[in-house]
Amino acid sequence: MSILEVKNLSVSFKQYTAGLKQTNHKVISSLNVTLEAGEILAVVGASGSGKSLLAHAILGILPSNASVSGVITFEGEELTSARQKAVRGKEIALVPQSVNFLDPLMHVGSQVRTSVKKGDAVKAQRAVFERLHLRQEVEQMYPFQLSGGMARRTLLSTAMVSGVKVIIADEPTPGLDPVVIKEALDQFREFANQGCAVMLITHDIESALQIADKIAVFYAGTTVEIAKVEDFLGQSEAIRHPYSKALWRALPQNDFIPIPGSQPHPSALPTGCLFAPRCEMATPECWEAQPDIRNLRDGMVRCIHAT
Amino acid sequence: MQLEAKDIGFRYDDGPWLFRGVNLSVEPGEVVGITGPSGRGKTTLCRILSSYETPLEGTVTYNGAPIPKKGYHPVQMVLQHPEKAINPRWKMHKILHEGYHPDEELLALLGIEQEWLTRWPHELSGGEMQRFCVARALGQNTRFLIADEMTTMLDAITQAQIWHAVSEIAKKREMGIIVVTHEVKLMQRLCHRIIDFSG
Known part of the structure; x- marks a missing residue:
């Protein structure tokens, strides 16, 4: 049974334009992902493609001008806002993207200890700090005294000691050196192997490929492809969607060739396929309607031309 | 026109x-990478090179002389988090034009769209904001650019x-670049030589 399931999620933001005039910007549209127990799902895509918003929608921490539709279920039951409040930090933990989430007036060691639910908090905190190569004197420091990488490791520690079933890690690796990244990823893997699940939101495809089981590729607020990790290894033939292919080609270890243009803004989404304006394969029918996500070769893709 | 730290x-x-006794020199047109574990002072070194900090020992010279305290600084730095480097209460055109007016060609090269100029920072994605930060640092008198994890938060396509x-700009203007990143593959793609900063 899947531990977390997101079905047909849409998120839109109400904004004032001029005076009392309001507009709705749809930032996530018909998004589907499932997270199985024992699995690591990597969510990759451009910034602004709705990756962080998905995390915030699952935890119910979107700002008040956001409206959400669609169904999110956790352990088979719908995740209502009351339930979101109850499971937050107890069953589902978030590793936030911004290091601004640390309390600026609290020693970082104590911050990590507050999330320990069972057993000796000090011991658990020291163990996780050691694992992530943070020296013991770091626990007595304030966030402003930490480097970017150290702050990020503190955020990671908080989720790791909390004893939850699902960790949603929003960009946990940037600014960390390879040794620490490996430790952090190994720890995610161990966590998943205990029957828990990790949603790893990242643009670092290389780390994602090392530990994830599945990859979901986001573009302009929707899932364009869900694939097994193996499809992204080696050459790019097994990749289904043209955007995923472009992403793969742009990696420094591959061709380092970017496609031109940028992701459409939520206020000016194309009527058809969201990727059509930048797609080499686009034909007139691509501009007519947004394609539905369909099964293809043991994965899913939202493109009429993918084979 | 060499940048030298002694x-x-x-x-x-x-x-x-x-750190102590750090030596580094960068020639015009050269791309130098700095790598090393986090917390060892890579960012601090960058801040010293661009005069945001004063070193307690040693000197930074440009062209053999100390960097002038007044006027346009020949060494410009771009940071990892664009949202922390721009004024959230200014619209993008004001942010972009604070130091100088970049020409159309530069904006086109960086993929900055005219329509973005009238927006607030929070209405842009990280990748879009970072393009502004790069454009802002590339004034005509910038001789050296320090990219401190400049594209770490961006997706592969935007990074490329x-x-x-x-x-392209660096080649045309014979500008030197210092690249700080943990991404080995990116470093190998970009840099002529790599310095290991293990402290």
């Missing part, structure tokens, strides 16, 4: 020395777009 040493307040643009 025997640089630095520590914060009474803390332990972050920005680096292609910056490399």
Whole structure:
């Protein structure tokens, strides 16, 4: 049974334009992902493609001008806002993207200890700090005294000691050196192997490929492809969607060739396929309607031309 | 037109020395990578090179002389988090034009769209904001660019777009670049030589 399931999620933001005039910007549209127990799902895509918003929608921490539709279920039951409040930090933990989430007036060691639910908090905190190569004197420091990488490791520690079933890690690796990244990823893997699940939101495809089981590729607020990790290894033939292919080609270890243009803004989404304006394969029918996500070769893709 | 750091040493307040005796020189047109574990002072070294900090030991010279305290600084730095480097209460055109007016060609090369100029920072994605930060740092008198994890937060396509643009400009103007990143593959793609900063 899947531990977390997101079905047909849409998120839109109400904004004032001029005076009392309001507009709705749809930032996530018909998004589907499932997270199985024992699995690591990597969510990759451009910034602004709705990756962080998905995390915030699952935890119910979107700002008040956001409206959400669609169904999110956790352990088979719908995740209502009351339930979101109850499971937050107890069953589902978030590793936030911004290091601004640390309390600026609290020693970082104590911050990590507050999330320990069972057993000796000090011991658990020291163990996780050691694992992530943070020296013991770091626990007595304030966030402003930490480097970017150290702050990020503190955020990671908080989720790791909390004893939850699902960790949603929003960009946990940037600014960390390879040794620490490996430790952090190994720890995610161990966590998943205990029957828990990790949603790893990242643009670092290389780390994602090392530990994830599945990859979901986001573009302009929707899932364009869900694939097994193996499809992204080696050459790019097994990749289904043209955007995923472009992403793969742009990696420094591959061709380092970017496609031109940028992701459409939520206020000016194309009527058809969201990727059509930048797609080499686009034909007139691509501009007519947004394609539905369909099964293809043991994965899913939202493109009429993918084979 | 060389940028040179000689025997640089630095520590914060009474803390332990972050590093001492650091030497580095960058020629015009050269792309130098700096790598090393986090917390060893890579960012601090960048801040010293661009005069945001004064070294406690050693000197930074440009063209053989100390960097002038007044006027346009020939060494410009781009940071990892664009949202922390721009004024959230200014619209994008004001942010972009604070130091100088970049020409159309530069904006086109970096993929900055005219329509973005009338927006607020929070209405842009990280990748879009970072393009502004790069454009802002590339004034005509910038001789050296320091990219401190400049594209770490960006997706692969945006990363490749920005680096292609910056490399092209650097080649045309004979500008030197210092690249700080943990991404080995990116470093190998971009840099002529790599310095390991293990402290």
